[in-house]
Amino acid sequence: MKYRLFISIIMVEIVILAILFIRGAGLAGKYQKDIEARRMLVSTLMLTDLSIWTEARYTRHPSQTDIFSPFQDYPSSIEHFPAGSILSPEGVYLQRGGKK
Amino acid sequence: MIKHLKILEFALSSLWRRKFKNLGLIVVFSLIIFTLSSIVFLTYSFKREAVAVLKDAPELIVQRLSAGRHEMMPVEYMKKIKDIPGVGKIVPRLWGYYYDISTGGNYTVMALREGLQDKISLMEGSFVVGSGSCVVGRGVADARFLDIGSIMPLIGADGKVRRFRVAGIFTDESNLLTNDLVIIGEKDFREVFRIPQSIATDIVVQIYNPTEVDNIARKIKEALPDTRPITRREILRTYDTLFDWRSGMVLTMFLGAILAFVILAWDKATGLSAEERHEIAILKAIGWETSDVMELKFWEGFIISSLSFLTGLIGGYLHIYFFGASIFSPALKGWSVIFPEFRLVPYINIYQIAVLLFFTVIPYMAATIVPSWKAAITDPDVVMRG
The missing domain is CATH 1.20.5 (Single alpha-helices involved in coiled-coils or other helix-helix interfaces)
Incomplete structure (x- = not known):
């Protein structure tokens, strides 16, 4: 069966x-x-962030980063750090008054 | 009941006749569920962990911005902030990054305030950070093969090498917070990075009334226009949305798995093979009702999807909580030299699992039943003649 x-x-x-x-x-x-x-x-x-990605400032401290950091070096530059492509640039979104 | 069991038995025999194809299907389907459930478990645990531990993050941090970048902060700014009603204690923080040439890793170096020794647990050794000693995270200790009493050299901004004796190492339980930390005394920090007494990295502001945080942040911004206040609520919201399904991490991996599933379901939904149509026609010709054929196909879909779903879900759980997301690690790690081993608390969100079930099992079963229904309502003679 x-x-x-x-x-x-x-x-x-x-x-x-x-x-x-x-x-x-x-x-x-x-x-x-x-x-x-x-x-x-x-x-x-007085810590502010999780210690996960240590490759760049904006991946080590996502809550403290300058809001311009990703793609900042020159126009049309590609992402420098792999983790940058899997983290969302949340700071910019929230600064513009975005809702979740 | 007996009839249903007989149809189930027939469905199993029918699937077993094409066992290699169906076993292959179960393996692929399970892998898709495995990937999706791993992402769901990982991101939810990260999110819960972050929100749980960062609840006690500083209420308000004030950074200085210069030309759009984070800049060191004059300590005299503290006086102006102190004058704002409702502001309690103000503490300057000293921290920065250090690139270690020998390991290629980036460390976060922090200066320790006095009087914290008794409050720190989750560490081996002691938390006495005097002049010339340091406390390091597990990741730093592993990268530099450090033990209690070892020497940790740091090259200062003046090019001189300063040697610090390791007084303590944070334990694995605190990896998610302390993995890349190097904590040294304030005097040593200022010497290593050549930072004068008059400046700090940023300022932590204590606020008496939590409902006044946004208001005080606004007043600080008005009094010191070149600053950027970051509230605890913003920190928590960042982590809440960082691991949200819309974040890049989830979408990148999720979309690949979803697309694979769509191809699988689409292949099913776009039609039956000639052999399957033939089988349905024969069943109809020997007296099976359309409803019986539908039930047969329901069972076929249920057998494959339920086995795959449960296998994939168990695999996903084991992958994240027993093996520390080891398959995802190379992708998650990026270029980080210092990367923590995950020992995540198994938080399970039943709602997310229900959504996963709804988006995978139900469409697959629908994709199995609909084309079979079309074949079952066609005249068996027409189907058998092709």
Whole structure:
């Protein structure tokens, strides 16, 4: 009976997914202490940004960057840094009073 | 119920007859769901993490702009800001970037204020940053093979090499915030970068009443027209939208996967193969109702899409939360030499998963059923004769 095998596979996958999601929800609670510690770090060191992309000023500190930074060197210049092409230039958008 | 199970059994047998084609389809479909769900998990976790930790970012930062660029700020500006009613403590920040020739990495160097030693956790060693000592992030320590007590040299603006003893290293748990940080004392910072006492990088302003932040920011801008106030709300909004579905990161990867899915669904929707049409005609000729044929095709679509969806979703979860988005890392990394290993908190947004389900499984099933319905309502004799 192939349908029994199919239903079993689907059930196993659903159970795995449920276990992962429940584990995730549990971990999110457990990580709360770490998040508190990170918030303390942000507050104490007066940090403003996540340390993800360190290749350019406007990718290291997206919230602090000059709003002209991308494409600033000369007209028609291509993007200098790969991460610049996957970050949105949000500053410009918000400065113009854009809504989310 | 028995009838439905029999049709399901028939659908499975029918799919098994073309097992290589259908297994291939499940693999491709799963990969698309894997990519899409990985992006959804990654960006949502980034967003939640950023918003959670940056809630305690400075209430208001005042930068100085000169000719459209961020410029160092005279400390005397603090007096004018202090005079604005509602302004509390004002703290000058000293920070900058340092390009390390030996590793090719960019570090963020910060000067430490006094009296913070007891407040810092998430680190090995101590946070005592005296003259000639420093605290570094895990990324810097790995790039330069540093340990507690090692020497970290920095080449100053005057060309002289200054040596700092590593007093502490931030732990992996704080990587997303501290990975590229080098923290040194204020005196050392001014010496390394040749920054006089009269200037700072920017100024952090404490405001007594949070509802007055925008108002005070406006007053600062009026009193000091060459400055740019950045509020905490703007910082949070930047991160909220940075990882939004409209941001470049999501769109770049999302669009590729969506286009692949559209091609897959389009191929299905544009028609059945001669063999499939023949099969439907035979079923009709031996007495199957159109509704039975439709149910058969529904089950075929459901089997492929449900298996693919669940497999892809499990794969996406494991990829992001167990393997730290290792497949995306080369694309995300760009030219960053110092790049954190992600240890993201598994935040799951059920709404996003429902949207993913709606945009992939439902169209695929529709694309399976509609052409079959067209074939099922045609006279079997016409179909079989071709």
